[in-house]
Amino acid sequence: MDNEITLSFIAKSENEALARMVMSSFISAIDPTIEELSEFKTVISEAVTNAIVHGYEEDGVGKIEIHAERSGREIVVSIVDYGRGIQDVTQAREPLYTTKPEQERSGMGFTIMESFSDDVDIYSIPDRGTTVTITKKFVPIQESCRIV
Ligand SMILES: Nc1ncnc2c1ncn2[C@@H]1O[C@H](COP(=O)(O)OP(=O)(O)OP(=O)(O)O)[C@@H](O)[C@H]1O
Numbered sequence: 001m002d003n004e005i006t007l008s009f010i011a012k013s014e015n016e017a018l019a020r021m022v023m024s025s026f027i028s029a030i031d032p033t034i035e036e037l038s039e040f041k042t043v044i045s046e047a048v049t050n051a052i053v054h055g056y057e058e059d060g061v062g063k064i065e066i067h068a069e070r071s072g073r074e075i076v077v078s079i080v081d082y083g084r085g086i087q088d089v090t091q092a093r094e095p096l097y098t099t100k101p102e103q104e105r106s107g108m109g110f111t112i113m114e115s116f117s118d119d120v121d122i123y124s125i126p127d128r129g130t131t132v133t134i135t136k137k138f139v140p141i142q143e144s145c146r147i148v
């Protein structure tokens with residue numbers, strides 16, 4: 001393992017941008033492609049937004065933690081909340097499934113996370129909280145592109 005961080009913040013929507021920035025900075029040592037960076041930021045954004053909006057209804061009190069580890073060109077990030085939890089994880093993963101259609105949610109968050117990463121693991125206990133663990137492997141840097 002080459003690096004590790006933990007970030008903790010409360011369930012306020014403005015902290016989604018903070019989480020995205022910190023995590024982009026965390027992977028800068030990997031020198032990701034523009035596409036990889038954009039995918040990674042989207043994944044973080046979707047998971048953190050879920051914790052804020054669904055886990056805690058944006059109550060500004062609930063705690064969210066992000067644990068991130070880097071091993072070579074692989075990143076493993078866990079987004080943890082201690083909020084409402086998910087009753088049926090299999091159903092929650094389905095494209096277009098949302099419990100908040102009135103808030104113009106499209107139910108595509110988990111589908112997006114899956115398509116922009118290598119693995120998405122969801123561990124949730126109703127009324128106890130949710131941990132979403134995302135693994136993303138970044139492509140090796142081409143010799144010809146390396147700045148010397
Ligand atoms: N951290 C969480 N805590 C509680 N429920 C969650 C959490 N994350 C997801 N969910 C549940 O899983 C459902 C599906 O999540 P997903 O991100 O795929 O869609 P969405 O958030 O409803 O819509 P979108 O992400 O497209 O805005 C949510 O509607 C919610 O019921």
Ligand SMILES: [Mg+2]
Binds near residue numbers: 108109
């Ligand atoms: Mg979502």
